[in-house]
Amino acid sequence: MPKHKPKRGAPSVDMTAMTDVAFLLLTFFMLTAKAKPQEAVVVDTPSSISETKLPESGTITILIGPDGKTYLDMTGQHTRKSLIADVNSRYKLGLTEEEQVKFSNAGSFGIPRAQLKKWLDLSPSERNTFPTPGVPIDTADVNKSELADWIHNARIAQFRMKQEGVVKDEYVMVVKADKDTPYPAVQHVINTLVDINVNKFNLITSSESDPNKKAEEGSEK
């Protein structure tokens, strides 16, 4: 009969299965995590007590930099493709198919329509250094305001995509401005939106503690 010796030394656990799970999860989170799109301007948002999160649906983001320049960004590659095809034929911008695809992946832009072709031909790193005047806003005549035109057409494009079943929701308007943006710049954007009958929008803020909640917690203790 063989002797049963008690096993000595550290018991080793097979880590392979655990590693498998860990890396499966890691891959999942890495793939689902959205790469933060590069924004045309660095914006430091003011803080508020609001705890509402940005909805999952598509958004049109109007960025207003500390210098008052306005940039536009919208989600959804298909919508952007449809939008630029529409704008291209309407204003005869002469964009090639390739340039239109570039636009659908471009992220935020702050360029007059006339310069769009030139801007799209640049590489992404060159775009950062390209002097951008911002999307032009005509405060006197909304029909001449490029910002109003972009937003109006983008909403139509999104609606078209919704009917085709590509996207689920219509666009939600988001305004993201810097703490130090002068109020007139914000006012122009808000007035433009109201002019095209967009009366509901969301201001992006960073979080801040709610003094009411603090007081409640204090009294409970």
Add this chain to the structure above:
Amino acid sequence: MAEIAQDSGGGGHKKGDKVRSKKMSTRIDFTPMVDLGFLLITFFMLTTTLAKPQIMALVMPEKDIKKEDIEPVKESKVLTLLLGANDKVYWYEGITDAKLDSTDYSAEGLRKVILDKMNKVKGQFGEEDYEDFKTKEPRKGSFINVIIKPTEEARYKNLVDALDEMAICKVRYYVILDVSDLEKQFIKNPAGGLKFNVEEQIQAATQ
């Protein structure tokens, strides 16, 4: 550590033993790899949920207001905030014999002004019963009407701070309007008083 334990466990070599080449285990210790894996998982988990920014919903009044839709509000319920330069807020109550005062955006400043006014309105008009939008619980609200008028010198942070105070003080009726020339004059020369003509204002708004 594991190797040291094995060495001591195996005991010393006997005299005359041949030196055999030790068989090395092909096993790899996966622990650091798992550590790294979970560290990265934690990182991606936290960043995906935290990346969503907070939003503050804002509803602006419609552009075309009809004259018959205008509903007069009692002067004593109204508090007007003029957001001025250098993070200063000017405020006045009502219209008739309005006294201009100024404060800042701190808890002792603007918040106190709003809460004081709310108490005043409560004393005069009582409280309004309403249902909470989300929880459907009955609540008591103030009849206060706050008009926020940012001047050209104000910065965006001032507007958000003012809107934030509305949320903190639970003001249910507030609106953002453009500042009028009369009020610009009023800030420059508070002693001159505010000569507001309501009819003129309605005319301008409904055009």
